[in-house]
Amino acid sequence: MVELNGTSAPASDSHTGTQIDQIAVSPTAPDQVANLAQTIASLSKAFTAGEAGARLQLLEAADSLVSALETPRETILRYCWRNPTGFAAIETGINLGIFRYLSDHDRPIPIAELATATASDIVLLQRIMKQLNAVHAVTETGRDEYTSNNFTRTVANTRYADAFPTITGTTSPAITAIPAFLRQTQYQNPTNGLACPFQQGFNTKYSFFDFLSRDPTLSAQFNNLMSVYHQGRASWMDPGFYPVERLTHPSNHTDSGILIVDVGGGKGHDLNEFRAKWPSARGRLILQDQPGVLAEATGLHESIERMPHDFFTEQPCKGSRAYFLHSVLHDWPDDTCLKILAPLRAAMTPGYSRLLINENVIPDRGAHWQATGLDWVMMADFAGAERTEAQWRELLTRAGFRILKIWTGDAWSESLIECEVVE
Known part of the structure; x- marks a missing residue:
């Protein structure tokens, strides 16, 4: 490892100053531009024709084209200037009510009117609006005049806007602390949720969830983020993803009468979605989480049962057809995951019950x-992780489960890992 403490030169300094300056202001991958442009032209036609998946493929190709055309210097400025300042401008816009005001008025809004509506200094507001337009969060229609676009209208909604204060209040300082934390720990993989970048970034002794529980406003914002981040991604219960009939077939019912237990299910968005998409599915749907979280689970379908539960304790629902974990295990290192999985294994009926884990499975390439x-x-x-297939298999084997199949909808969405108990 090359030390970067001022006593040793980084390996890239083998290039002369003139050479590196030329590299820094030249496109990163000019040889890829022509092929990417052709791909974009083809995918644009597919998107216009309404072909499934074309939009995401086009988005990937467009991103690759930008990366190929962008110079290293421009990339540096994007990470150092555009992204962090864009985030700050958007959160400021949310706090001022800029997005809501623009979205409520179906016309271009002059800066003077917006300053009055938001009770903000007009010079400051000009700076804010120019940055919001530069990052496409609003649309500039004239000198000091702006209107809404679809991003504006989305973050005018609290459920989506809460992503920004959530990240500021729970995550950004922890991410910023990662390089120093890893250097101090000699680049060992973090495995302790009470001694990870979060504690360093927020100068706290508390774990993430203990820290969160002490701020009701932040907790509510976090739950809103959890309810929307899955939107627009392939869902495991959609046709062509996981064959839900494997769970719902009449022959697959026992005396427990429970179809799905959503363990740590937050505000119940997964079970609500399931009931909407599979209205005739027989069996009870049970939402489990902490009492404070369940209290915020408004708008649940009347058939969904709330059940306060700590998933580190004995699972009260025995012999259910499916125990569902969505974005739960990635919050925890392996040893803690084993403690979460043990009560589920004990509650499951061998040969009948299924453990369904809805999380990312990181591919080996790409x-x-x-x-x-x-x-x-x-x-x-959290000192947690998004796991590869090999890591999932190792963890679940240790926990006493057998993976029946990993179901994947597309490269941009979470997978569904279907497991059974090893007898």
């Missing part, structure tokens, strides 16, 4: 940034 980025969030906040 992993998507949504999965790898979330992996770093888990590292920062």
Whole structure:
């Protein structure tokens, strides 16, 4: 390892100053531009024709084209200037009510009117609006005049807007602390949720969830983020993903009468979605989480039962057809995951009950940034992880489960890991 403490030169300094300056202002991958442009042209036609999956493929190709055309210097400025300041401008816009005001008025809004509506300094507001337009959060229609776009209208809604204060209040300082934390720990993989970048970034002794529980406003914002981040991604219960009939067939019912127990299910968005998409499915649907979280689970279908439960304790629902964990295990290192899985294994009926884990399965090659980025969030906040298939198999084998199949909808969405108990 090359030390970067001022006593040793980084390996890249083998290039002369002139050479590195030329590299820094040249496109990163000019040889890829022509092929990517052709791919974009083809995918644009597919998208216009309404072909399934074309939009996401086009988005990936467009991102690759930007990366190929962008110079290293421009990439540096994007990470150092555009992304963090764009985030700050958007959160400020949320706090001021800018997005809501623009969305409530179906016309261009002059800056003077917006300053009056938000009770903000007009010079400051000009700076805010120029940055929001630069990152496409609003649309500039003239000099000091702005209107809404679909992003504006989305973050005008509290459920979506809460992503920004949630990340500020729970995650950004922890992510910023990662490089120093890893250096101090000699680059060992974090495995202790009470000694990870979160504690360093927030200067706290508490775990993530203990820290969160002490701030009701932040807790509510976090639950809103959890309720929307899955939106627009392939869902395990959609046709062509997981064959739900495996669970719902009449021959697959026992005296327990429970179809799905959503363990740590938050505000119940998964069970609500299931009931909407599979209205005739027989069996009880049970939502389990902490009492404070369940209290915020409004708008649940009347058939969904709330059950306060700590998933580290004995599972009260015995012999259920399915125990469902959505984005639970990635919050925890392996040893803690084993403690979460043990009560479920004890409650399951061998040969009948299924454990369904809805999480990312990181591929060996070509992993998507949504999965790898979330992996770093888990590292920062929990000493948790998004796992590869090999890591999932190792963990679940240790916990006494056999993976029947890993079901995957597309490269941009979480998988469904279907397991049974090993007798």
